[in-house]
Amino acid sequence: MKKLIQYELRKIFSKRLTQAALIALLLLSVLLVFSTYQNMYASDGKGCEGTGRTAVEVDKAIAEKYEGLLTDEKVQQMMTEFKPKQDLHGMNAVYLYQNALQSALFRSFSDLNGDWNGLSVSDVFGNEKIKIGYTYGLLKTSQNMVRIFVVLSLVIAIMTAPVFSGEYGGVDNIILTSKYGKTKCWAAKVIGSILAALIVTAVVSAINLVCAFILYGSSGLDCSILFAPVDFATGYIPFNITCGTLLKYQILLAFTSTISITGVTLVLSAICKNQIAALVASAAIYFFPIMLPVTEASSLFKIITLLPLYHTQFVSLMSVGQISGNVLYALMAVPVALIFMGIGVFISRRVFANHQVS
Amino acid sequence: MELKTIELTKKFGRKTAVNHLNVTLTNGVYGLLGANGAGKTTFMRLLCNIQTPTSGKIVLNGKNIVGLGEKYRSLLGYLPQQFGYYPDFTALDFLLYVSALKGLSEKSAKKKSKELLEAVGLSAESGHKIKTFSGGMKQRLGIAQAMLNNPHILILDEPTAGLDPKERVRFRNLISVFAKNRIVILSTHIVSDVEFIAEEIIMMKSGQIVHFGKPQEITSEIDGQVWECTVLAAYAEEYAASFNTSNLRNTDRGETILRIISDRPPMENAVRVQPNLEDLYLFYFKGDTEE
Known part of the structure; x- marks a missing residue:
């Protein structure tokens, strides 16, 4: 069995299309990591400003000054420090970006002119304890990972589509007449596909996280995502979870998406006579929820967000609800992924074992 | 060992590929002859249980092969008409993979693969990728994979297609040595191949057996x-x-x-x-x- 799984892994990773897709995914990860890093800007308002590494250092230095729980005193201190020194020419001060902490502050506590809007911490966040620090780099990483995980899902579909359908070009004759063709070989194919998908997901997640920790550090992991710059204002997750929790959920959802898409693609691979048909059908199912005219207000939204696309997009799913404390409705993605995989395992077995060669 | 088909029928839509076929095969080499579309390949696929009969059944020593599952497949070796392979696998890798599918231990898989590569004249190319092989070389590799598990029932669909005369002789000798106490069924358009090695000839036409017998016996039909x-x-x-x-x-x-x-x-x-x-x-x- 171990040998058969090794052969299945070899078949998956030796396909040219898979190799090209994996290289493209790796390049996309690297490109997004470094372009985000290079495009970062920060100014401390005292003459020190810059992009890339300088911006991260400026942001971190400012965050260090105020790190800890957000209090009304800190709000006042920061309002004084970050008060706009130039004429805004009618621009809403919320959209004035000097540095990450200033942007997060103005989003909640500034009026149009950049003066305090009169709200206290409890007015804005209720009884939640908001720990602040340097979170911007990690939040940006999370944003990038959404794109990367969407592409990753397609790569998983590319890897899995030929698992059964790729054999229908003639090797099925040999497999299905061999002793373990309808039993262990099928199991090896399913296990090999899941392993390959999990390995790739783990590697891609690890690359992104390691890059993030190298470039931005890990000090923001225990800080709240609610005190985030203006780019994370509209439609972002409304719960007081830490950056670390956010990343844990996102990675978990990347894995649930991977498992779901593997399950779906295994079924299609077993059914379709050729791998391109399986791939196209799998991609169509994955992107199908985009076409659905369901808004967040609809009761169906809770169900729709459990489809694999929303696992990778993750913000909508994580915004649906909070079960208790740091436990979010998004955890429902786990049983859903297992159901998708269960369907994949069950149907692919039936279809492959009863496949009629032609 | 007795492999028997009982009223075996396979229909594809309106076309009947195998029509109420009753035949009993015991140890020996059977040459399956018939024009294109006579139903030979479908008959072989039904024997291999990779196509389901529309009606009728196949029994091995009295037991339906569908119920025998792995037990039946462990006795089987099959070379399909269109032999599929993995282009990036070497000949040896491919045989080792098929050995794993057939449940051979790693040690015996290596031994048997090397023996068969030698027997089909591919030992020098064992490390070459299959995509670099000629049609005849692929066919020889196909023959080798079918014999990996020392099958008691060997089914070869046009095994000599693409082989040059020297390779055909080598194949005939290989089968002759191998066939003892086994059921070997081979179909071919090259009548002389069957004439040399088959003990019994099965002639198929429109999904039915029109002749079954020893070569000398059945040629007497047109004396x-x-x-x-x-x-x-x-x-x-x-x-x-x-x-x-x-x-x-x-x-x-x-x-x-x-x-x-x-x-x-x-x-x-x-x-x-x-x-x-x-x-x-x-x-x-x-x-x-x-x-």
């Missing part, structure tokens, strides 16, 4: 119906088109000797000759290209 006639070379083609002609041979005297299958003398100088399997094939399948 007295095969003739050789000598004509001027200039008229040879015209005569050949008018009769069921199995062979034309030119002489150095500007004449052609025609071998004709006919129930009465085709011309005055016709000489009656002993029929062979090719004559019988043509007797049954002249003009049959149903696919």
Whole structure:
């Protein structure tokens, strides 16, 4: 069995299309990591400003000054420090970006002119304890990972589509007449596909996280995502979870998406006579929820967000609800992924074992 | 060992590929002959349980092969007509993979793979990727994979297609040695291959068996119906088109000797000759290209 799984892994990773897709995914990860890093800007308002590494250092230095729980005193201190020194020419001060902490502050506590809007911490966040620090780099990483995980899902579909359908070009004759063709070989194919998908997901997640920790550090992991710059204002997750929790959920959802898409693609691979048909059908199912005219207000939204696309997009799913404390409705993605995989395992077995060669 | 088909039928829509076929196969080499579309490949696939019969069943020693599952497949070796492979696998890798599918231990898989590569004349190419192989080399690799598990039932669908004469001789010898106490079924269009190694001939037409027997026995069916006639070379083609002609041979005297299958003398100088399997094939399948 171990040998058969090794052969299945070899078949998956030796396909040219898979190799090209994996290289493209790796390049996309690297490109997004470094372009985000290079495009970062920060100014401390005292003459020190810059992009890339300088911006991260400026942001971190400012965050260090105020790190800890957000209090009304800190709000006042920061309002004084970050008060706009130039004429805004009618621009809403919320959209004035000097540095990450200033942007997060103005989003909640500034009026149009950049003066305090009169709200206290409890007015804005209720009884939640908001720990602040340097979170911007990690939040940006999370944003990038959404794109990367969407592409990753397609790569998983590319890897899995030929698992059964790729054999229908003639090797099925040999497999299905061999002793373990309808039993262990099928199991090896399913296990090999899941392993390959999990390995790739783990590697891609690890690359992104390691890059993030190298470039931005890990000090923001225990800080709240609610005190985030203006780019994370509209439609972002409304719960007081830490950056670390956010990343844990996102990675978990990347894995649930991977498992779901593997399950779906295994079924299609077993059914379709050729791998391109399986791939196209799998991609169509994955992107199908985009076409659905369901808004967040609809009761169906809770169900729709459990489809694999929303696992990778993750913000909508994580915004649906909070079960208790740091436990979010998004955890429902786990049983859903297992159901998708269960369907994949069950149907692919039936279809492959009863496949009629032609 | 007895492999038996009972009222075996396979339909594809309105077309009946195998029609209420009843045959009993015991140890021996069976040559399956028939024109394209006669149902040979479908019959072989049904025997391999990779196509489900529309009705009827196949039993091995009295047990339905569907119920036997792994037990039946462990006795089986199959070379399909269109042999699929992994282009980036080497010949040895491919055989090791098939060995794993057939449940061979790693040690015996290596031993057996090397032996068979040697037997089919591919040991020098064992480390080469299959995508670099010629058609004949792929076919030989296909033959090797079918024999990996020392199958008790070996089914070969056109095993000699793409093999040159030397390779065909090698194949025939390989099968002759291997076939003892086993059921070997092979289909081919090259009648001489069957003639040399098959103990029994199964002739199929329109999904049914029209003849089953030893080569000498079944050729007796057309005893007295095969003739050789000598004509001027200039008229040879015209005569050949008018009769069921199995062979034309030119002489150095500007004449052609025609071998004709006919129930009465085709011309005055016709000489009656002993029929062979090719004559019988043509007797049954002249003009049959149903696919």
